[in-house]
Amino acid sequence: MTGGEAVAETLRRYGVTHVFGIVSVHNLPIYDALSRTAGLTVVRMRHEQAATHAADGYARATGRVGVVLTSTGPGCVNAVSGLYEAQYGSSPVLMITGQIESRFYGKGKGFLHEFERQVELLRTVTRRVESVRRAEDIGVALASVIDDIRSGRPQPGAIEIPIDLQYKRAEIALAEPKPPTRIKPDDAALDAAVALLDDAQRPLLWAGGGVVSSDAASELTALAELLDAPVITTLEGRGAIPEDHRLALGPRTERAALAPVIADADVVLAVGTRFQNYSTRVWQLPIPGKLIHLDADPSVIGRNYTASVAIVGDARDSLAAMTKLLEQRVGDAGYLAQARAALDADRERSAAEVGADHSEIAAIIRRLLPRDGLFVRDSTVPAYLWGNRGVPIYEPRTSIRPSSMAIGPGLGLAIGAATGTGRPTVLIQGDGGLMLSIGELATVVEYQLPIVVCVFNDRGYGVLRTIEAAMMDRQFGVDLHTPDFVTIAAGMGLPAEPVAGVAAFERAFVASLARGGPTLLDIDMSSLTPLTFPMPAHYAHNRS
Numbered sequence: 208m209t210g211g212e213a214v215a216e217t218l219r220r221y222g223v224t225h226v227f228g229i230v231s232v233h234n235l236p237i238y239d240a241l242s243r244t245a246g247l248t249v250v251r252m253r254h255e256q257a258a259t260h261a262a263d264g265y266a267r268a269t270g271r272v273g274v275v276l277t278s279t280g281p282g283c284v285n286a287v288s289g290l291y292e293a294q295y296g297s298s299p300v301l302m303i304t305g306q307i308e309s310r311f312y313g314k315g316k317g318f319l320h321e322f323e324r325q326v327e328l329l330r331t332v333t334r335r336v337e338s339v340r341r342a343e344d345i346g347v348a349l350a351s352v353i354d355d356i357r358s359g360r361p362q363p364g365a366i367e368i369p370i371d372l373q374y375k376r377a378e379i380a381l382a383e384p385k386p387p388t389r390i391k392p393d394d395a396a397l398d399a400a401v402a403l404l405d406d407a408q409r410p411l412l413w414a415g416g417g418v419v420s421s422d423a424a425s426e427l428t429a430l431a432e433l434l435d436a437p438v439i440t441t442l443e444g445r446g447a448i449p450e451d452h453r454l455a456l457g458p459r460t461e462r463a464a465l466a467p468v469i470a471d472a473d474v475v476l477a478v479g480t481r482f483q484n485y486s487t488r489v490w491q492l493p494i495p496g497k498l499i500h501l502d503a504d505p506s507v508i509g510r511n512y513t514a515s516v517a518i519v520g521d522a523r524d525s526l527a528a529m530t531k532l533l534e535q536r537v538g539d540a541g542y543l544a545q546a547r548a549a550l551d552a553d554r555e556r557s558a559a560e561v562g563a564d565h566s567e568i569a570a571i572i573r574r575l576l577p578r579d580g581l582f583v584r585d586s587t588v589p590a591y592l593w594g595n596r597g598v599p600i601y602e603p604r605t606s607i608r609p610s611s612m613a614i615g616p617g618l619g620l621a622i623g624a625a626t627g628t629g630r631p632t633v634l635i636q637g638d639g640g641l642m643l644s645i646g647e648l649a650t651v652v653e654y655q656l657p658i659v660v661c662v663f664n665d666r667g668y669g670v671l672r673t674i675e676a677a678m679m680d681r682q683f684g685v686d687l688h689t690p691d692f693v694t695i696a697a698g699m700g701l702p703a704e705p706v707a708g709v710a711a712f713e714r715a716f717v718a719s720l721a722r723g724g725p726t727l728l729d730i731d732m733s734s735l736t737p738l739t740f741p742m743p744a745h746y747a748h749n750r751s
């Protein structure tokens with residue numbers, strides 16, 4: 208077979224159904240082979256950055272490896288920011304990229320799309336990179352990258368294949384797919400954790416994104432019910448327990464109302480989290496109880512909070528093992544009541560912070576979006592203030608946002624999530640962020656993806672307006688010339704309409720979901736209750 212055919216057949220064996228990318232002179236044989244492989248669809252994107260975000264969204268929504276195909280040189284470089292986001296979000300994204308002909312590689316002759324330090328660049332945003340030197344090695348090399356990036360803590364990886372090897376016909380060995388390696392927890396560490404939980408009067412579970420990526424939501428919920436313990440989640444951990452469950456406190460680790468609940472827990476079991484800055488108020492959140500820290504990545508344990516018991520292991524297997532070792536108990540009724548009261552108080556406070564209009568929009572989205580519908584947010588003011596916690600999440604892998612809080616990945620993430628699941632997908636997007644990937648609206652139309660693009664339009668960068676107002680003596684760079692998104696959408700064949708006010712939003716949103724295909728809603732922020740973005744805590748330190 209050819210090198211390109213070896214790539215396609217390896218991906219097929221690993222259950223890949225979609226590859227996101229752009230055709231190029233340096234990936235033609237791979238692209239051709241993918242297009243001829245039954246069960247594989249190449250999704251034609253308009254920019255490599257968005258293609259990589261789409262592969263990321265696909266991976267997060269499906270739990271499978273997300274694949275992006277790029278050219279060498281400029282195509283590879285365009286994709287790097289998407290790999291950065293995937294690395295930040297612990298997402299198994301595989302980038303397959305070309306390389307110039309082997310006879311010119313490494314000679315610096317100035318060949319088309321030449322990039323001799325491509326591997327060096329890719330190593331900064333991936334865990335594993337392979338550079339193939341013989342066509343015969345393509346199958347094994349590609350399989351080794353896939354096996355690596357989906358084992359333990361998921362991470363992105365990459366492989367570069369010179370164009371002559373993609374064309375070359377050879378006897379190419381194909382590796383048999385291996386199941387992802389799940390790190391087995393140490394029995395002594397499990398016993399120590401179980402002993403603490405068994406003695407705990409007020410246990411609290413803290414669920415991070417590792418619970419979701421390990422498909423451990425059922426195991427986490429079962430353990431919480433066994434312990435009768437409340438569960439608080441990070442934003443990446445949403446869906447680890449249904450947010451209408453009696454023990455669920457939602458993504459409120461950093462909210463002031465929940466701080467006493469965390470402080471009063473005598474044992475905190477934190478699973479699949481590295482305690483990022485925003486989830487801990489820049490590591491100023493006290494966790495005075497005994498901390499059990501469980502993670503597949505040993506390097507994150509103890510990095511920000513000292514653990515009484517450290518467990519290096521897969522979340523699903525470790526939680527299941529704890530559940531077997533523990534006995535059913537009745538939680539401290541007073542502690543559970545305190546947790547529920549804090550949750551109710553924070554919901555009221557959150558509603559007051561965002562105002563009646565945005566609270567109602569959040570309620571409309573949740574009421575009309577199916578329970579298993581996907582809710583994707585870009586980094587924009589409405590997402591920060593109500594999208595990240597005001598729309599309850601009921602199932603794992605249905606809540607997706609840029610973990611690095613980058614601006615712009617939202618549309619690409621939504622494309623990948625909708626492509627991989629086929630389910631209704633709502634995107635909360637700002638006008639500034641949309642401009643970074645506006646060409647991908649054509650992709651949404653081409654594949655008739657079930658995405659409702661809700662553009663909350665304040666004609667600029669709202670988050671930065673707040674930061675500038677607090678840190679600077681003038682405003683600059685934040686007010687944008689914003690195009691008519693409805694007209695642009697119409698030019699692409701995308702149904703769209705302007706929205707002013709809550710009633711108009713509800714009518715348009717109902718029609719969008721009923722349509723079943725893509726829609727863009729251009730929501731005039733000036734028609735809604737004004738939102739005040741709170742100053743991030745660490746900026747106060749910068750100012751001082």
